[in-house]
Amino acid sequence: MAKLNFGGVEENVVTREEFPLEKAQEVLKNETVAVIGYGVQGPGQALNQKENGINVIVGQRKNSKSWDKAVRDGFVPGESLFEIEEALDRGTIICYLLSDAAQIKLWPTVQKYLTPGKALYFSHGFGVTYKEQTGIVPPADVDVFLVAPKGSGTSLRRMFLQGRGLNSSYAIFQDATGRAFERVVALGIAIGSGYLFETDFKKEVYSDLTGERGTLMGAIQGIFAAQYQVLRSKGHSPSEAFNETVEELTQSLMPLVAENGMDWMYANCSTTAQRGALDWWKKFRDATLPVFTELYESVAAGKEAAKSIESNSKPDYREKLEEELKELRDSELWQAGKTVRSLRPENQKVAEAVEA
Numbered sequence: 001m002a003k004l005n006f007g008g009v010e011e012n013v014v015t016r017e018e019f020p021l022e023k024a025q026e027v028l029k030n031e032t033v034a035v036i037g038y039g040v041q042g043p044g045q046a047l048n049q050k051e052n053g054i055n056v057i058v059g060q061r062k063n064s065k066s067w068d069k070a071v072r073d074g075f076v077p078g079e080s081l082f083e084i085e086e087a088l089d090r091g092t093i094i095c096y097l098l099s100d101a102a103q104i105k106l107w108p109t110v111q112k113y114l115t116p117g118k119a120l121y122f123s124h125g126f127g128v129t130y131k132e133q134t135g136i137v138p139p140a141d142v143d144v145f146l147v148a149p150k151g152s153g154t155s156l157r158r159m160f161l162q163g164r165g166l167n168s169s170y171a172i173f174q175d176a177t178g179r180a181f182e183r184v185v186a187l188g189i190a191i192g193s194g195y196l197f198e199t200d201f202k203k204e205v206y207s208d209l210t211g212e213r214g215t216l217m218g219a220i221q222g223i224f225a226a227q228y229q230v231l232r233s234k235g236h237s238p239s240e241a242f243n244e245t246v247e248e249l250t251q252s253l254m255p256l257v258a259e260n261g262m263d264w265m266y267a268n269c270s271t272t273a274q275r276g277a278l279d280w281w282k283k284f285r286d287a288t289l290p291v292f293t294e295l296y297e298s299v300a301a302g303k304e305a306a307k308s309i310e311s312n313s314k315p316d317y318r319e320k321l322e323e324e325l326k327e328l329r330d331s332e333l334w335q336a337g338k339t340v341r342s343l344r345p346e347n348q349k350v351a352e353a354v355e356a
């Protein structure tokens with residue numbers, strides 16, 4: 001395992017150079033990897049493993065959209081696609097990729113198939129960490145670990161197809177066989193991770209819930225909405241407000257940050273912009289710090305888990321989510337965005353083709 005220096009702190013990282021795909025195939029050659037659930041992570045992880053030569057099967061409810069998708073993706077009913085219980089029975093490694101709320105409901109069933117020596121794999125520390133709320137307490141004689149891709153299953157698949165890899169966290173909760181490390185790392189490589197960063201279940205779920213509620217998804221939308229509202233209330237047009245809030249960020253400036261860091265993006269902007277950004281960033285940090293602290297405390301207290309379990313366990317949770325997504329989609333900000341996106345050259349070609 002490599003020790004890498006992250007801004008002065010040494011951490012354990014597993015690289016594809018030290019643990020190449022051939023090694024992963026060797027470690028997993030006698031295993032049947034059962035991917036349970038074919039939603040967002042399921043397809044990415046199952047297809048990447050399949051194309052990496054791993055013996056992978058999918059377990060999914062029959063007569064569901066996800067079952068049909070698995071068939072379209074090349075999984076064959078009776079051969080590599082099964083009802084959930086049959087896949088649980090056949091699998092030696094169970095990749096538990098139902099939604100976190102659904103994992104609670106199916107747990108009594110899963111438990112029945114966790115015979116000694118099998119492995120239980122998660123892509124989140126949620127179920128095990130919040131065991132008081134989920135009831136997920138694995139038996140002592142199975143390996144329990146996670147590989148959590150740090151991004152959408154859609155990105156995991158896309159980056160695999162591009163020959164790149166998405167970074168993942170990995171953690172071992174329980175090593176019953178003495179093989180947990182080689183098993184988890186082999187799976188991490190097989191699903192298409194680039195690098196594997198060591199963590200534990202609790203740290204993974206606390207940071208993940210904070211990140212998605214914070215800068216990755218919640219905070220970013222909040223900041224967009226606030227700036228857009230101010231610009232509109234001061235008489236700026238929707239296109240101007242959108243371009244100055246979102247389009248320039250995603251199309252021009254964030255790619256520069258991704259490539260070479262914040263200071264480099266700043267250095268590629270005007271001295272006027274740099275002066276202003278350097279003057280204002282600490283004010284934004286200080287204004288949001290109490291909100292981020294409140295968020296982390298809510299995560300650590302299990303309140304965010306409780307809310308998500310409660311709402312996502314309702315029978316009509318999908319309709320409710322869709323209503324809330326529609327509110328975002330129909331907002332002037334994102335409607336303006338739709339028109340702005342349609343003007344990108346790549347979308348212009350599509351529009352012309354549709355018109356013709």
Ligand SMILES: NC(=O)C1=CN([C@@H]2O[C@H](COP(=O)(O)OP(=O)(O)OC[C@H]3O[C@@H](n4cnc5c(N)ncnc54)[C@H](O)[C@@H]3O)[C@@H](O)[C@H]2O)C=CC1
Nearest residue numbers: 037038039040041042066097098099100102123124152153
């Ligand atoms: N969505 C993502 O890209 C990421 C997800 N994760 C984690 O990966 C795991 C899986 O998440 P997603 O792929 O988003 O799940 P998802 O919400 O897409 O659901 C997965 C599958 O669960 C099935 N399902 C739902 N309720 C069920 C029930 N009661 N019985 C049987 N099947 C049921 C659905 O048919 C679907 O195929 C979670 O632990 C999540 O936190 C981690 C990183 C990113």
Ligand SMILES: CC(=O)[C@](C)(O)C(=O)O
Nearest residue numbers: 149150151152153208212
């Ligand atoms: C994509 C990801 O890693 C998230 C945002 O944490 C999630 O989908 O749960």
Ligand SMILES: [Mg+2]
Nearest residue numbers: 149150151208
């Ligand atoms: Mg995440």
Ligand SMILES: [Mg+2]
Nearest residue numbers: 124208209212
């Ligand atoms: Mg998450």
